Amino acid sequence: MGELTSxxxxxxxxxPGAVDGVVAITYRELRALAHQRLARSPTLTLLDTTSLVHExxxxxxxxxxxxxxxxxxxxxxxxxxxxxxxxxxxxxxAAQRRGGGELHVTLDPELADDGAEAAADLVxxxxxxxxxxxxxxxxxxxxELKYFAGLTNExxxxxxxxxxxxxxxxxxxxxxxxxxxLKQ
Numbered sequence: 189m190g191e192l193t194s195x196x197x198x199x200x201x202x203x204p205g206a207v208d209g210v211v212a213i214t215y216r217e218l219r220a221l222a223h224q225r226l227a228r229s230p231t232l233t234l235l236d237t238t239s240l241v242h243e244x245x246x247x248x249x250x251x252x253x254x255x256x257x258x259x260x261x262x263x264x265x266x267x268x269x270x271x272x273x274x275x276x277x278x279x280x281x282a283a284q285r286r287g288g289g290e291l292h293v294t295l296d297p298e299l300a301d302d303g304a305e306a307a308a309d310l311v312x313x314x315x316x317x318x319x320x321x322x323x324x325x326x327x328x329x330x331x332e333l334k335y336f337a338g339l340t341n342e343x344x345x346x347x348x349x350x351x352x353x354x355x356x357x358x359x360x361x362x363x364x365x366x367x368x369x370l371k372q
Contacts, residue, residue: 195210195213218241222238222241244269264332264333264337267333268332279311324362330344
């Protein structure tokens, strides 16, 4: 059994400090994942790569019930946590844009914050993804793994325990359904 697999088993067994070991071993990959995710939407949050990884770590420790079997499952779980963190920050930003309890002042439309618009779009995509999950959980997981985690078709197939061809079909179907949901 590899070191990461052993640590993941220790996490499942509830051993203290095991999550720290998992994060230490995968820290480079988590930073790459966070960087990739933030590069797609640099104006959505004030988070940087390190902050996103640390927020993810705090969620992993807080939950305390990390139930993953291998590296692919762990990275999928981390990607889901990062998505949640980014969406939470985007919601906060959208709320601030709507005033957040502050006095509203009319501004020149040309001065509007493009980042706030992007944050609102991300919240819409997240809501559409939640609706997709109600329809078909696997389709939503494929989107999370491919788009939010940046996994390849092969890595996604391994994480979900399906064939690579199934991932390609699910990806096409999920994109079509999300497009329809976002058009409304």
